[in-house]
Amino acid sequence: MPERNLTPDISVKFAGISSPNPFWLASAPPTNCGEQVMRAFDAGWGGAVWKTIGDPITNVSSRYSSLDWNGQRMMGLNNIELISDRPLEVNLHEITEVKKRYPRQAVIASLMVESKREAWHLIVQQSEDAGADGLELNFGCPHGMSERGMGSAVGQVPDYAEMITSWVKEKARTPVLVKLTPNITDIRSVARAAKRGGADGLSAINTINSITGIDLDTFIPRPNVDGKSSHGGYCGPAVKPIALNMVQQVQSDPESCLPLSGIGGISDWRDAVEFILLGCGTVQVCTAVMHYGYRIVEDMADGLANWMREKGFATISDFQSLSLARVQDWKHLNLNYKIVARIHEEKCIGCELCYTACWDGAHQCIHLDRVGPNSGRHATPAMRETLSKQSIAMTPIPKLDHTSSSAGKEPYPTPLARIPRVDEAECVGCNLCALVCPVEGCIAMEQVDTHLPSQSWEERTGNPANPARKCD
Amino acid sequence: MSTINTQQVNPELVARFPEIHPPFDEVAAVIEANRCLYCFDAPCIAACPTHIDVPRFIKKIAQNNLRGSALMILDANILGASCSRVCPVDVLCEGACVYHRYNKQPIEIGRLQRHAMDAFFRNGSALAQKAHEQRAGRVACIGAGPASLALAAELRQRGFAVTIFERKPLPGGLNTYGVAEYKLRSSDSLREIEMIRALGVDFRFGAEIGGEAAFAQLEREYDFVFLGIGLGAMHTLKIPGEHLPGVIDALKFIEGYKTGGKLAVGRRVAVVGAGNTAIDAARAAVRLGAEDVQILYRRDEPSMSAFLFEYEHAKEERVKFHWWTQPVAILQSQNHSGIEAIECIRVQAGLNGSLVKLSDSEFRIPCDMVIPAIGQSPLFEFLEACRGVRTENGRIQVDRTTGQTSHPKYFAGGDCVNGGREVVDAVADGKRTALAVAKLLENKHA
Numbered sequence: 001m002p003e004r005n006l007t008p009d010i011s012v013k014f015a016g017i018s019s020p021n022p023f024w025l026a027s028a029p030p031t032n033c034g035e036q037v038m039r040a041f042d043a044g045w046g047g048a049v050w051k052t053i054g055d056p057i058t059n060v061s062s063r064y065s066s067l068d069w070n071g072q073r074m075m076g077l078n079n080i081e082l083i084s085d086r087p088l089e090v091n092l093h094e095i096t097e098v099k100k101r102y103p104r105q106a107v108i109a110s111l112m113v114e115s116k117r118e119a120w121h122l123i124v125q126q127s128e129d130a131g132a133d134g135l136e137l138n139f140g141c142p143h144g145m146s147e148r149g150m151g152s153a154v155g156q157v158p159d160y161a162e163m164i165t166s167w168v169k170e171k172a173r174t175p176v177l178v179k180l181t182p183n184i185t186d187i188r189s190v191a192r193a194a195k196r197g198g199a200d201g202l203s204a205i206n207t208i209n210s211i212t213g214i215d216l217d218t219f220i221p222r223p224n225v226d227g228k229s230s231h232g233g234y235c236g237p238a239v240k241p242i243a244l245n246m247v248q249q250v251q252s253d254p255e256s257c258l259p260l261s262g263i264g265g266i267s268d269w270r271d272a273v274e275f276i277l278l279g280c281g282t283v284q285v286c287t288a289v290m291h292y293g294y295r296i297v298e299d300m301a302d303g304l305a306n307w308m309r310e311k312g313f314a315t316i317s318d319f320q321s322l323s324l325a326r327v328q329d330w331k332h333l334n335l336n337y338k339i340v341a342r343i344h345e346e347k348c349i350g351c352e353l354c355y356t357a358c359w360d361g362a363h364q365c366i367h368l369d370r371v372g373p374n375s376g377r378h379a380t381p382a383m384r385e386t387l388s389k390q391s392i393a394m395t396p397i398p399k400l401d402h403t404s405s406s407a408g409k410e411p412y413p414t415p416l417a418r419i420p421r422v423d424e425a426e427c428v429g430c431n432l433c434a435l436v437c438p439v440e441g442c443i444a445m446e447q448v449d450t451h452l453p454s455q456s457w458e459e460r461t462g463n464p465a466n467p468a469r470k471c472d
Numbered sequence: 473m474s475t476i477n478t479q480q481v482n483p484e485l486v487a488r489f490p491e492i493h494p495p496f497d498e499v500a501a502v503i504e505a506n507r508c509l510y511c512f513d514a515p516c517i518a519a520c521p522t523h524i525d526v527p528r529f530i531k532k533i534a535q536n537n538l539r540g541s542a543l544m545i546l547d548a549n550i551l552g553a554s555c556s557r558v559c560p561v562d563v564l565c566e567g568a569c570v571y572h573r574y575n576k577q578p579i580e581i582g583r584l585q586r587h588a589m590d591a592f593f594r595n596g597s598a599l600a601q602k603a604h605e606q607r608a609g610r611v612a613c614i615g616a617g618p619a620s621l622a623l624a625a626e627l628r629q630r631g632f633a634v635t636i637f638e639r640k641p642l643p644g645g646l647n648t649y650g651v652a653e654y655k656l657r658s659s660d661s662l663r664e665i666e667m668i669r670a671l672g673v674d675f676r677f678g679a680e681i682g683g684e685a686a687f688a689q690l691e692r693e694y695d696f697v698f699l700g701i702g703l704g705a706m707h708t709l710k711i712p713g714e715h716l717p718g719v720i721d722a723l724k725f726i727e728g729y730k731t732g733g734k735l736a737v738g739r740r741v742a743v744v745g746a747g748n749t750a751i752d753a754a755r756a757a758v759r760l761g762a763e764d765v766q767i768l769y770r771r772d773e774p775s776m777s778a779f780l781f782e783y784e785h786a787k788e789e790r791v792k793f794h795w796w797t798q799p800v801a802i803l804q805s806q807n808h809s810g811i812e813a814i815e816c817i818r819v820q821a822g823l824n825g826s827l828v829k830l831s832d833s834e835f836r837i838p839c840d841m842v843i844p845a846i847g848q849s850p851l852f853e854f855l856e857a858c859r860g861v862r863t864e865n866g867r868i869q870v871d872r873t874t875g876q877t878s879h880p881k882y883f884a885g886g887d888c889v890n891g892g893r894e895v896v897d898a899v900a901d902g903k904r905t906a907l908a909v910a911k912l913l914e915n916k917h918a
Contacts, residue, residue: 071503349573350570351509352511353510355512384513388517392873393521395560395894395896397777399777400892418515438509
């Protein structure tokens, strides 16, 4: 039974770094300077990964572009900003200042310098002398810096990543995190290299190469820099599923598994819980803060604590990794498990989105045949539309329509003719209808007993090495 | 052909009759459009007599294809602009929205339609042609109301010749003369008709058709004749005093302030009847400055033919309702300059629904203006002379799918067929008939 009176402890110790909560700001514009980081800590952030320091660069204007979706802003955000454009000594001085005033919060220095041992030794020394609680090696930045042999140029070559990590570890006294780029065929290859190089933890994922869109009047892709654009790094809610998959991959592989700080589209406490369920020890946030400001952390902490209280989790580690074992290779899934869609008629509003989705996007097993003659053949969506368009409708005028339709005889609020019916024998249990249904709980996917024992593809073919058939 | 004069807008009229459904702001329209679920075989389409593909035109608004949106509306309903303003959407498209059964907030379809149509007219209102060549086949329309306009536009777009005969100086029928100004301005109605005229429809104004000879001539000159004649004058009260100055029927009153520049109104106004036109007249009287407006109806609230939302609007504007009240006389003022009261009695429902007068229940409602609004009568005289076209209770009998009357050369649609419904019903009749007539013309002139 969940303990209702529990006051959950949301503090974490991550790869040796203590933090009052698992919510860190990712290395990005929200952590550009000390003044910002201090305001963030005042708002409740548990840690901040400083905007990457190194040799100062020159940025362009403009720098960001976004993907809006159905009236919602910034479902995805893209940037072509480089690392910090402020002098190194200013950043280091401010790190010292922040740590002096906020000893409980974690300050992580994100680092990127040219691939020379001495250069890395020097910046590690400088950062730790400034008081950083840990170091994050930026092997992920996908734009600009990579053209100069840094960022993802390192993160895409396991040997380089391992070498630089080991250089850093020669010098570092604080925990070393390696930030991974998703712009690679298998993120585990670099995660393993970082582990071999001695990393204490990982951060994943960095941004994904992207072009967000093109201005249809000027034909210039966004963001526009004097008539030209460049690919940038994509982040925000749109990338969360990609990030979760990569987190799972890294955490499921003994050769790459390390304390992991999850990054990628985390916008609220529910996103954070998902990353922790797949093994993350902290989470890092950027886009949601760029969109709404530091204040969002209040509900992240509040929502997390309320959820933990409801579930009876006293600490973060109580639920960390709980979902990890639930992700398996496809060949281990039970082929004899069957669910079918069941429409709860009393909740159906008659939008027929499940009907058109099933006909055009799935398996043609949802029908509109509860009313009217049943010819044994199902009308296609086009036939139904044609029929409706041929119908004759009139504005109902009580005075003229003496035969006022004695409606209200329907068993459900929605006319029976508009409530779809699932042919359960044909339903493959794909979920699509439930996904498109706008009404919560109207279409339930319910298990049906196949009276067959659990059997996976691997078990059926009897050969673990047997390659799966062509996947289409 | 000269263009239709879309009139100078009277600033006082605009000030007194602000629109009850103001246009959407650009951003608000997109937000509202994005709320639409895009139902399949949507109930809003079926509920619309013209079957406008509502989800599709809304999706086009969301995706910034306003011209595509407007053309999709116009393809189904050439009077999409006026319908977006005057349709009783609560009992049509919006009434059918599935959101009534979910979050209880139906999509504002009418205002979205107006948004697309306004953009269309702002940007030159260029219609898409359905056929480029002129085709043999000539059709005459009697009456320039919505039914004839819809038929004419569809046939013209297909290349056939159409002439519309209208006895009034302006086209549009009730759209121009009879719809409350806060719903549809006459100038907006005329702007829409100018678009139809620009297709090449020939309008003959001041042309009263009637009598055997006139019909015979039309039959000689045209392949088919469409009767879009609407209804006739309003019913009279048939009580003493109804011819006194100060008594004016609702349609004349509305026409007077809309297109006749007659903005004077009584101080205390009594409107007789509780239909939608009665409410239009009562609300107009309030806007024109009447201090006290009362509606007298001989039955009760559930029996009135006005839509519920019209009733609610009227109450909001402090129109008072007297139920079970029947006028028996209109009393002249002492100085004979006008009227001073309307005398009424109380009635109640007797057996089989008939009304029974209550004895000694006479009372007077002081007023200086009486507006009868108890419905229009059919154009009996016209219909009797109309080539044996069959009628029933004053309504022309037609085949519902083709609009064809008992006389194969004559078709009909709109109020003269349905007894008096909405603009959108007339448009639907005209459009359906046009499709049937086009087929006949193609066969005839093949």
